[in-house]
Amino acid sequence: MKPIEDCVVGIVGLGLMGGAVALALRPLKPVSILALDTDCVTLDAAKAGGIIDEGVLAGASRGRESDEQTAALLGRCDLVFLCINPATLIRFMDTRMDAFRSGALITDIAGIKGNIVTAVEKNLRPDLDFIPGHPMAGSEKGGFARAEYCSFLNRNYILTPLKRNKPENLDFLKGLIHRMGFGRITETTAEEHDRKIAFTSQLCHVIAAALIDCEADKEITRFGGGSFEDLTRIAMLNAPMWTExxxxxxxxxxxxxxxxxxxxxxxxxxxxxxxxxxxEQRLNAVRERRSAMNG
Amino acid sequence: MKPIEDCVVGIVGLGLMGGAVALALRPLKPVSILALDTDCVTLDAAKAGGIIDEGVLAGASRGRESDEQTAALLGRCDLVFLCINPATLIRFMDTRMDAFRSGALITDIAGIKGNIVTAVEKNLRPDLDFIPGHPMAGSEKGGFARAEYCSFLNRNYILTPLKRNKPENLDFLKGLIHRMGFGRITETTAEEHDRKIAFTSQLCHVIAAALIDCEADKEITRFGGGSFEDLTRIAMLNAPMWTExxxxxxxxxxxxxxxxxxxxxxxxxxxxxxxxxxxEQRLNAVRERRSAMNG
Known part of the structure; x- marks a missing residue:
């Protein structure tokens, strides 16, 4: 892989995370940052703000011109970040496999890895490299407009490399991730990722949702001392994505x-x-266990 | 009630909250801040730091001298903050009722109100005023040494006034609470407080404890993206207090x-x-409900 300064980068999906990825890559001075999105207001704002260089309005039903522009854009990218929901990602890779530039490195940011890896590996062209990833960042307030508030600083990043990944591409991506601001990078399997994430992320979101589900009083936060607020902030979740x-x-x-x-x-x-x-004994054991954990 | 500048203030228990109360009162320039605590290192540190003016080493089994000093200290206070655990508070008020200065205003900071109100009202001298309170602040890291990190700024404060409270004392205390940095003050009954707090505080702590209880892997935070950390920070709880x-x-x-x-x-x-x-529908309803809440 050539240095990031010589790469054309493509970002598929300029939501909260896609926007934050673009913002983190900009100072690293890639040749250009191109983006695909289904929303023209977002693309215009991103171009006007200098966050991307070019954008194409994409989407399944946008007709032949959009289709050709999408293919042309992908054909120019040395590095592609897929920043879309899992089901959309799988469909996108199915439909667009032919469009990627030969030798391109593709990565994603989805919060689940097993089904994505299975689906993508099945059709992956031999001249492409796909390194599945999961940046552990985000915000309960989504959308491109919030991207600048989505900090990557010292956040965790999980990679679930495939056996076929080129070691130099993996090294390149890990270096890039650190330069984007992330802290610890953990390499594991897709299965292990999904097992751990079910606990640290999905279960926490289910609990937050259940807490709000069982209390209708809007004024309840008058009785909040911080813990209720902390436990339920993530209940303002992106319902379609979390359902997936x-x-x-x-x-x-x-x-x-x-x-x-x-x-x-x-x-x-x-x-x-x-x-x-x-x-008291059980609570003491809990306190000790939590204190021994980082973060 | 005279202005705070003319009051001698007593703080019973110089833990995290007692220390934070002393720190918040100091800039309001009461005549002096006196404290009772069972730990001489804490009292010495508080005196050396100028956070209190005088301290007495107190406790059930400290003998006659400590007993007399405790009584003498209480006899000087116009305003008393009880910053001790509920059971200790109830015992203290039982034992020390005779020692308070006539006309004194007494308040507390305990996270439960029903049992305290019942116990204290039973024996309360007619010349004393007791206004039960609950400042919604704190930290999972307890103790006097952490008091300076316990911010009161814009935090909620609950008061559960008794019918017999003097209106001018209630006004005085509410003014003082705002000057200590707190935001919203909610007045309610002890029963309503306990019902609401069971949800916003105690249930949240039980959930955090259960989350840690069911996962032994110390390295799990490698897979944390903020929500797990936010949900379980309060699992580092003060086990004896939360058991109570x-x-x-x-x-x-x-x-x-x-x-x-x-x-x-x-x-x-x-x-x-x-x-x-x-x-997805249910998660959407949850998101809307949480978004409509403050905090």
Missing amino acids: LFLENKTELLRRIEQFEGSLDALKGLIAGGQGEAL | LFLENKTELLRRIEQFEGSLDALKGLIAGGQGEAL
Whole structure:
């Protein structure tokens, strides 16, 4: 892979994350940043703000001109970031496989990896390299307009490399990720990623949603001291995306919900039984365990 | 009540909250700030730092000299903040009722109000005024040494006034609370406080504890993107205090846990059944509800 300064970069989907990726890449001075999006207001704003150099209004039903422009744009990119929802990503890779520039490095940012890896690997052209990734950043407030508030600084990044990935491409991407501001990069398998993410991300979002689901009083935040606010901020979720993520990782997520229910039930039992000593012991163990974790 | 500049203030318990109260009162220039604590290192540090003017080493088994000093200190205070755990508070008020200065205004900061109000009202001297309060501030890292990091700025404050409270004392306390940095003050009953707090505070702590309880992997935070960290920071809880709070508010807390379990179960059912449309609808409703809440 040539240095980023010599690369044409393509960003597929200029939402919160696509926008934030473009913003993080700009100072690294790639030859140009091109973008595909379904929203012309976003593309115009991104061009006017100097965040991208060129944009193409894309989408399944936009007709032949858009189709050809999309293909032409992809054909120029040395590096492509797919910043779209999992199902859209899989469809996009199915439809657009022929359009990529030979030798291109493609990566994605989706919060689930197993189904994407399976689908993409099946049709991947031998002259392309696809390194699946998951930047652990985001915001409950989505959309391109919020991209500048989506910080990558010291955030985690997960990569789930394929056996066929070229080592030099993997090194290139890891270097780039750090230069975009991210902290720890963890390499693991797609399966392990989905198992862990079911806990740290999806379960947390289900819990936040359930907390809001069971309380209708808008004035309840008068009684908030920070913990309720912290636990439920992520309940302002992007419903279509999280529906996809929950359902695509259903088995693992259900397993994690049940584990959590088991622990909740144990604590409930100690409270109901008035078992102060055992409850205090269990809470002490929890405190120690959490204190030993980073972050 | 005379202006704060003419008051001698007493703080019973110089932990995280007692220390933070002292720090917030200091710039308001009371005549002096006196403190009772069971830890001489804390008292020495608070005196050396100019945070309190005098301190007495107190505690049930400290003998007659400490006992007399404690009584003498309380006898000088126009305003007393009780910053100790609920059970200790109830014992303290039982034992020390005779020691307070006539006309003194007493308030507390405990996270539960029903049992405290019942216990204190039973023996309250007619020449004293007790206004129960709950500043919605704190930190998962406790102790006097952390008091300076415990911000009151724009935090909520709940008061559960008694019928017998003097209106001028209530006005005085509300003015003082705002000058200490707090934002919204909500006046309600002790019962309503305990019902709401079971949800916004205790349930959230039980959930955070259950989340950590069901995952032993210390390296799990490599897969954290902020939501797991936000949801579980409060799992580093003060186990004896939270055991007290959970058990003292057992009925309400169990009711709230069960409500939450109901919502969690509903979401689980939609995920298990692969009901994408219904799930997306429910998540959308959650997002709208949370967005309409403050904070």
